[in-house]
Amino acid sequence: MNPSASGSETRVAVLVDCDNVTPEVLEYALRVIAQFGRVVLRRGYGNHGTLAxxxxxxxxxxxxxxxxxxQYAAGKNTADIALALDAIEAMFDRRADTFCLVTSDSDFAYLCRKLRERGATVCIVGEAKTPDALRNASDQFFEWVKPEAPEPVIDLPERAAVKAEAAKPEASKPAVKRRPRFLVDAVSLLVSDTSEGKVDLGALGQYLKRTDPAFSPKSYGHSGLLDMVRTYDLLTPRQEAEGLWSVSLVTQAMAGAETVPPSHS
Structure with a gap:
């Protein structure tokens, strides 16, 4: 399924059960849900201790x-009820037709079934602990996995050497083209459910703008998105830690100007 290729723009509601998941999952949820359409509702539900x-x-x-x-009484989770009521209201007044529930709580399985009965699309973003009852009640489930701890910080002598190297004039060298890791992840996500393993450049650009309204290939030394995706990159451990891929040569040929295959480097 590649919803971004559809003609009409889908309206998406992202509703977060803050009492049940960690804040780290939020950025991941926005990245994966951006492929379905424009996010028109962003709400986080929880008690005072959680939200404050x-x-x-x-x-x-x-x-x-x-x-x-x-919480009006001990043991009563009013946030769950508020989330469910807002979802039903948004569906009936047509503010949203696709719902992303960020939770691992199986209590929302019934809400998912009711939304789908009315024709809405329901996605769940949850952790590994999410029960099968909730996973199977959605159209698509995205499992968030906590990222591994970053590599140790560079010691002082090595850091000084790096700064000294960076301070050297490099006027004769061409500008280094760089590509953020999220671009590679975006291509991999959009082609994951396609038969040809390719993604339309227009759909890719629209997806990147949804995830980061300030995104521009020029910020990374590229003339445009086509130039950015055609560049083959060589990754070093330090660049991986920085989340950026340094590129030197354009070596990857493309079948056409409109599509780009996923990178496996």
Whole structure:
């Protein structure tokens, strides 16, 4: 399934059960859901202890509306009920036709079934602990895996050597073209369900703009998106730690100007 290739733009609601998942999952959820359409609703639900502490920075930075729900009695989770009611309301007044629930709580399985009965598409972004009851109640499940710990920091002598090398004038050298890791991940995501293993450049550009409105190939030394995806890169451990791929030669031929195969380097 490649929803981004459809003619009409899909309206997506991203509803987060903040009491159930970690803030680290939020950026991943926005990346995977961007392939389905334009995100029109971003809401995070939780109690005061959750929203005022560990979730505050993530919700503010990623432009989510915090939906604070007080617990009127011990053991009662009013945030879950608020999330479910808002989802049903958004479906009936046609603000959204695709729903991404960020949770691992199987209590939302019934909500998923009701939304799908009414013709809505439902995706779940959850952790490995997500029960099968919730996974199977959705149209598509995306499992978030906590990233591994970063490599040790470079010691002082080596860091000084790196700075000294960077300070040397390199006027004679051409500008280094760089490609962010998220571009490779985006291509891999969009081609994962296609038979030919290719993605339309227009769809790729639209997806990248959804995930990062400020994205521009020129920021990475490229004249355009086509130049950016045609470049074959050689990855070093330090570049991988920085999340950027340094490129030197254009060696990958393309079948046509409109599509780009996924990178396996």
């Amino acid at each position: 502490h560990k979730w505050q920075e993530a919700l503010v930075r990623l432009a989510f509306t915090p939906c604070l729900q007080y």
